[in-house]
Amino acid sequence: MGFLSTIFTWIWFQLDLIVHSGFPVFFWVRPKWSIDDIPDQSGKVVLVTGGNSGTGYATALSFYNAGAKVYIACRNEELAKEAIENIKNGGINSLTGFTYPKDQGGKRKNGTVEFIKLDLSDLQSVEECAQEFLKKEDKLDVLFANAGVMASPEGLYTKQGYTLQFGTNVLGHHRLINLLLPLLLSSPPAYPSRVILTSSAGHGGAPKGGVDFKSVIRDASDPIIKDGQQPRQGKNEKMRWVEYGQSKWGDIALAKYLHNTYGRQGRLISVAVHPGMVATNLARHLSLTPYIIKYAPWLAPVITRTPAIGAVNQVWAATIPEYDARWISGEYLVPYQKVGIARPDLQDDKKIEEVWNWCDEQAKKWA
Structure with a gap:
């Protein structure tokens, strides 16, 4: 009976993963709420990693329009400043550029928006970002761990020698959350x-057990790729999509750990979200992306949703009333506004704790 139950659970997970992938072909799976429906956020302080593009930009725009103080955390100051100007002008982003609606609907409360430097692939940069934020603010209402890397070529590593995807998506965000945790818990x-951590249906592609920790650390024999050189897969490194899967599995694990440790005490609300199939520059490493943008932009809405729709889950989870938010803490949300089915092995609290503790150990090496 245990074996049959396991098989059934796995099949049900796969079906839910497909139907709630956010793929537009499932036309009946669509949001009943828009990021424009966000309630007044005056007085709130929000930090969005990767807030200069994609769902991060749409999230930052939504909170700015609702009167919040928004920090865009990203590597490139020039791109951040461009994003900030677009936010102030009400620009709506897409894969091919920005549009500026003439009618803003009278809803804009014009909060404030600032840039703060953050390179998630460099733990030193994460430390500096946290230190700067703590100097500027004495509270943090919402932290969006939104930035990420998808399907980057094998053989690319963070400054401290971790695979680029896991090092950025999980280790960098873990360190940022941990450094800002005292502020988060002071509310x-x-x-x-x-x-709010951005995950993906791609977490289903993680290896057995969720994370192969050996595979995310550059082996001493692996070459250091210099500019202009072709990346090569490391000795222990997983293939790019498996690596992406375990990084997104890790993001759900972080959300669950925060809930298990602080959410059950009512001190913090943490949620992992799958944004769906969204047209953003996250797909820049895919070979077909530049051709679609150049020759078939009409294809984008057929296979993807807009960044504004992709941001629905995270903005909704960040702004629903506290009573409702407590019910979704520790959960994995799928398109749209639905508690989804995370991979069955994410019910193992020991594995979840193992991810957090491993990240803690890595951070101590570079502190």
Whole structure:
């Protein structure tokens, strides 16, 4: 009976993963809520990693329009400043550029938006970002761990020698969350801060057990790729899509750990979200992306949703009333506004704790 139950659970997970992938062909799976429906966020302080593009930009724009103080955390100051100007002008982003609606609907409360430098692939940069933020603010209402890398070529590593995808998507975000945790936990009990981590249906492609920790550390025999050289897969490194899968599995694990440790006490709300199939520059490493943009832009809405729709889950999770938010803490949301089915091995609290503890150990090496 145990074996049959396991098989059934796995099949049900696969079906839910496909139907709630956010793929437009499942036309009946669509949001009943828009990021324009966000309630007043005046007085709120929000930090969005990767807030200069894609769903991060749409999220930052939504909170700015609702009156919040928004920090865009990213590597490139020039791109961040461009994004900030677009946000102030009400620009709506897409894969091919920005549009500026003439009618803003009278809903804009014009918050504030600032740039803060952050390179998630460099733990030193993460430390500096956290230190700068702590100097600027004495509270943090929402932290969006939104930035990420998808399907980057094998053989690329972070500054500290971790595979680029896992090092950026999981290790970098873990360190940022950990450094800002005292601030997050200082919120009044009636209004706990929220941490929203962007995951993916791709977490289903993680290796057995979720994360192969040996595979995410560059082996001493692996070559260091210099500019202009072709990346080569490391000795222990997983193929790019498996590596992506375990990084997204790790993001759900981080959300669950935060809930298990702090959410059950009512001190913090943490949620992992799958944004769906979204037209963003996250797909820049895919060989077909530049051809679609140049020769078949009409194909984008057939196979993907807009960044604004992709941001629905995370903005909704960050702004629903506290009572409702507590019910989704520790959960994995899928398109749209639905508690989804995470891979069955994410129910193992020991594996979840192992991910957090491993990240802690790595951070100590470079502190």
